[in-house]
Amino acid sequence: MKIAFVGKGGSGKTTLSSLFIRHLATTGAPVIAVDADINQHLGAALGLDEEEAASLPAMGARLPLIKDYLRGGNPRIASAETMIKTTPPGEGSRLLRIREDNPVYESCARELELDGGTVRLMVTGPFTESDLGVACYHSKVGAVELCLNHLVDARDEFLVVDMTAGSDSFASGMFTRFDMTFLIAEPTRKGISVYRQYKEYARDFDVALKVVGNKVQGQDDIDFLREEVGDDLLVTVGHSDWVRAMEKGRPPRFELLEGPNRAALETMRTVADAAYERRDWERYTRQMVHFHRKNAASWGNAKAGADLADQIDPGFVLDERAAFSVS
Numbered sequence: 245m246k247i248a249f250v251g252k253g254g255s256g257k258t259t260l261s262s263l264f265i266r267h268l269a270t271t272g273a274p275v276i277a278v279d280a281d282i283n284q285h286l287g288a289a290l291g292l293d294e295e296e297a298a299s300l301p302a303m304g305a306r307l308p309l310i311k312d313y314l315r316g317g318n319p320r321i322a323s324a325e326t327m328i329k330t331t332p333p334g335e336g337s338r339l340l341r342i343r344e345d346n347p348v349y350e351s352c353a354r355e356l357e358l359d360g361g362t363v364r365l366m367v368t369g370p371f372t373e374s375d376l377g378v379a380c381y382h383s384k385v386g387a388v389e390l391c392l393n394h395l396v397d398a399r400d401e402f403l404v405v406d407m408t409a410g411s412d413s414f415a416s417g418m419f420t421r422f423d424m425t426f427l428i429a430e431p432t433r434k435g436i437s438v439y440r441q442y443k444e445y446a447r448d449f450d451v452a453l454k455v456v457g458n459k460v461q462g463q464d465d466i467d468f469l470r471e472e473v474g475d476d477l478l479v480t481v482g483h484s485d486w487v488r489a490m491e492k493g494r495p496p497r498f499e500l501l502e503g504p505n506r507a508a509l510e511t512m513r514t515v516a517d518a519a520y521e522r523r524d525w526e527r528y529t530r531q532m533v534h535f536h537r538k539n540a541a542s543w544g545n546a547k548a549g550a551d552l553a554d555q556i557d558p559g560f561v562l563d564e565r566a567a568f569s570v571s
Contacts, residue, residue: 302369
């Protein structure tokens with residue numbers, strides 16, 4: 245299952261994604277957690293201190309390795325240098341699986357022990373001083389999109405991405421790569437503004453979207469959210485002493501998280517599990533190809549000096565069967 249957390253900056257997106265990751269870890273489910281937010285706070289939310297978080301390997305800095313591995317023996321891709329963030333897999337490409345070991349995970353992921361379980365944490369890397377004035381953050385997030393395009397995941401295994409804040413998530417086609425998107429919204433007009441943008445942009449791409457109300461203090465807040473987002477409101481989360489202790493660097497045992505908040509996480513897990521039944525690999529592949537054509541035409545062809553639409557394998561569908569037939 246591929247799950248995204250989105251929302252306005254300051255909505256609690258990273259906090260909620262870290263709680264959901266911890267919740268999955270307690271069940272023993274295989275989890276890969278990805279920090280794709282420019283602020284890079286997921287590691288700290290999962291218990292790393294500042295030095296540990298700063299030492300995490302950046303996916304953006306290892307893009308050549310990622311491209312070289314995923315290219316494999318795909319004859320449609322002339323070289324790893326011609327791959328862009330939207331390059332789709334085809335016959336001969338190497339695919340990623342959640343449970344496996346591979347050079348991409350060995351280089352880019354670090355294992356964290358969480359509440360009796362283990363998760364792999366991957367980060368895009370921060371926006372550095374050398375990037376100022378010459379790069380955009382989406383060039384780093386492109387490493388995540390490329391990996392998602394080559395990922396074959398199954399039931400009861402999870403990839404959870406803490407996305408960049410606001411509508412910046414739509415700067416690439418990555419917003420279509422998920423089985424479920426949880427939008428974190430505060431019960432304020434600003435809090436639901438990103439929801440309205442997301443709902444509008446995602447409408448034509450069949451994005452499964454549910455709203456998680458955060459920082460809710462009472463029934464009036466719940467009523468406000470329900471009035472604004474309707475049936476898209478899934479659950480609400482209120483004040484948490486556990487979260488406050490975690491933010492101070494002293495998290496109690498996760499089993500001590502407040503009962504209503506644990507119930508909210510379980511509801512989110514149930515809804516995410518149900519999304520698996522609606523998975524359409526052919527649509528997923530079509531959307532992947534759609535965004536690759538757009539990126540190739542707008543900038544990729546000029547950069548590579550070639551027509552990158554030729555990288556598309558018209559007979560290839562990314563699905564669980566492909567995971568066993570492509571190497």
